[in-house]
Amino acid sequence: MLTCKDINEMAGDYLSGDLTVMKRISFKLHLMVCKHCNRYVSQLKIALASLKRMSGHSDSGELCSEEEVNKTLQFIRDNREK
Numbered sequence: 466m467l468t469c470k471d472i473n474e475m476a477g478d479y480l481s482g483d484l485t486v487m488k489r490i491s492f493k494l495h496l497m498v499c500k501h502c503n504r505y506v507s508q509l510k511i512a513l514a515s516l517k518r519m520s521g522h523s524d525s526g527e528l529c530s531e532e533e534v535n536k537t538l539q540f541i542r543d544n545r546e547k
């Protein structure tokens with residue numbers, strides 16, 4: 466079973482689809498039992514989506530406010546320090 470630290474380190478790869486199938490399964494299993502990591506990964510997912518929108522890679526044309534992005538980035542930094 467993965468630890469919360471593993472999840473923190475793997476979250477970026479998981480969201481960009483760089484994990485092997487076995488790793489993805491272990492990752493998802495941890496998210497199912499750990500509320501903290503579950504929240505962390507969904508926040509990270511939102512942050513990455515916002516950043517993509519900011520850099521114009523989305524065709525939705527919907528821009529996210531800078532404040533919202535900064536808040537999310539701060540959240541990620543806070544989580545990483547723990």
Ligand SMILES: [Zn+2]
Pocket residue numbers: 468469472495499500501502503
């Ligand atoms: Zn965890």
